[in-house]
Structure formats: C-alpha cells, structure tokens
Amino acid sequence: MTGAFYGLGVGPGPQGLLPVASLEVLRRADLIYAPRSWVSETSVARRALNGLAFPQDRVREVVFLMDGDDARLGEHYAALAQEIAAHVRAGHTVAYLTIGDAMTYSTLGYLVAALRRHAPGLPCHVQPGITSYATAAALTGFSLGEGRERVLILPCPDDLEALRADILSHDVVVLMKVGHRLGGVLDLLTELGIAAHCALAHRLGLDGEVVRPSLLPQPEAGRLGYLSVVLIRKEAPRRFA
Numbered sequence: 001m002t003g004a005f006y007g008l009g010v011g012p013g014p015q016g017l018l019p020v021a022s023l024e025v026l027r028r029a030d031l032i033y034a035p036r037s038w039v040s041e042t043s044v045a046r047r048a049l050n051g052l053a054f055p056q057d058r059v060r061e062v063v064f065l066m067d068g069d070d071a072r073l074g075e076h077y078a079a080l081a082q083e084i085a086a087h088v089r090a091g092h093t094v095a096y097l098t099i100g101d102a103m104t105y106s107t108l109g110y111l112v113a114a115l116r117r118h119a120p121g122l123p124c125h126v127q128p129g130i131t132s133y134a135t136a137a138a139l140t141g142f143s144l145g146e147g148r149e150r151v152l153i154l155p156c157p158d159d160l161e162a163l164r165a166d167i168l169s170h171d172v173v174v175l176m177k178v179g180h181r182l183g184g185v186l187d188l189l190t191e192l193g194i195a196a197h198c199a200l201a202h203r204l205g206l207d208g209e210v211v212r213p214s215l216l217p218q219p220e221a222g223r224l225g226y227l228s229v230v231l232i233r234k235e236a237p238r239r240f241a
Contacts, residue, residue, distance in 0.1 A: 009129015011048030013205010136201035182225030
C-alpha cells in the first residue's frame with residue numbers, strides 16, 4: 001500500500017492565501033511537516049494556516065538547515081527524504097509546508113530532489129502557492145510587468161554596482177533576500193531618482209508588517225530588510241487618461 005507526498009506553498013502570512021486544492025490535501029493528510037528555522041520558536045509556515053480547519057494534531061515541526069555547507073545540507077535532506085519515504089510506503093499521505101510558492105527560492109526544492117534520488121518512483125506532487133512578491137504587488141498596486149517589459153527576479157547581491165547594472169538593464173526588478181543590504185539599496189534607488197515608484201513589503205501577514213507603495217520619504221532601514229521584498233521599477237508606470 002503506497003501513499004503520496006505533497007509539497008504545498010502556504011501564505012505568505014496568515015491571510016488565508018492558500019489554494020483550495022492544497023487545503024484539501026491538508027485536511028486528508030496523515031502527517032504534515034512544518035519547517036521551522038533553528039532561531040524561531042514556532043514555524044512561520046504553520047502560522048500561515050491560522051484560522052483554517054485541518055487536523056492540527058498531525059503537524060510535526062522540523063528544523064530546516066540552511067548553513068551554506070553543501071555536504072551537511074545533502075545529509076540533512078537525504079535523512080528527511082528517507083523518513084518521509086518510509087511514511088509514504090506505509091500508505092500515508094504526507095504534506096510538507098513551505099512559505100510562498102512551493103518552488104520559488106524554497107527549501108522544498110532540496111527535499112523534492114532528495115526524494116527523487118533516494119526514493120525514485122515514490123508518488124511526489126508539488127502544488128504551487130502565492131509568492132511574497134505577488135502579494136506585495138497586489139497590496140501596493142505595483143504592476144509586475146506591462147506589455148513587453150523585462151522583469152528580473154533575484155536575491156539581493158552584495159555588490160550594489162551589480163544591482164545598479166541589473167536595474168538599468170531591466171524594466172522591473174523583484175529583489176528578494178534583502179537583509180542587511182536594505183540601507184544601501186534604498187540609497188541606490190534614491191540616487192537613481194526612482195524611489196518614488198518603488199515599493200517594499202516586510203513581514204507580510206505577520207507581527208510588524210510594513211507595506212510601502214513608495215519609498216519616498218526614504219524609510220529607516222533598521223531590520224526592515226529581513227523577510228522583505230523590494231519591487232523596483234526603472235521608469236514610472238504609464239498612466240492612461
């Protein structure tokens with residue numbers, strides 16, 4: 001008897017942003033893995049399901065590893081894949097939560113790859129979710145692409161001159177994983193004269209949420225760069241009469 005594995009994108013934030021198909025999987029899953037950072041007391045992915053009716057007693061929080069050591073990462077996800085595969089082979093439906101879209105800058109990609117290596121043929125399904133930048137764009141009225149505009153999605157580079165080149169060679173830039181670089185990013189956008197039509201979203205749906213449809217006046221960077229996305233437009237959006 002064989003069950004199945006489902007990777008589910010949830011959130012961002014506890015706003016009910018969950019596809020109906022994913023909610024149906026949650027409600028019938030025998031085991032739900034909720035990844036948690038080693039520096040957090042609770043799983044943010046699990047918090048994204050607040051208010052939804054599903055079997056809470058089937059949730060198992062698991063600390064995910066992201067320390068930059070490829071060998072340790074490989075061992076970590078191989079062990080997790082083998083644990084999940086054992087449950088699936090026992091006939092269980094197993095779900096794994098990830099924040100935002102399931103395969104966009106997500107640790108779920110490592111787990112899916114490990115499952116395919118260590119448990120080939122195992123029923124493995126990935127269901128898409130809603131990205132943080134799509135949510136930020138909707139909340140701020142920021143168009144992520146018009147006509148034939150070129151859009152670039154990237155983690156914030158350490159070299160801000162590289163970011164300058166990316167902005168100048170694209171119409172729209174979606175900047176993720178900003179972190180401590182936010183102050184420099186804000187200064188660059190102000191220098192380029194485009195901060196007024198750029199946007200920022202921080203901790204979407206969580207305590208301390210900040211949503212800025214414009215970056216003028218320039219906000220204090222502080223810790224706003226963490227769990228944040230910056231939406232950058234090289235030219236002001238077109239306005240039709």
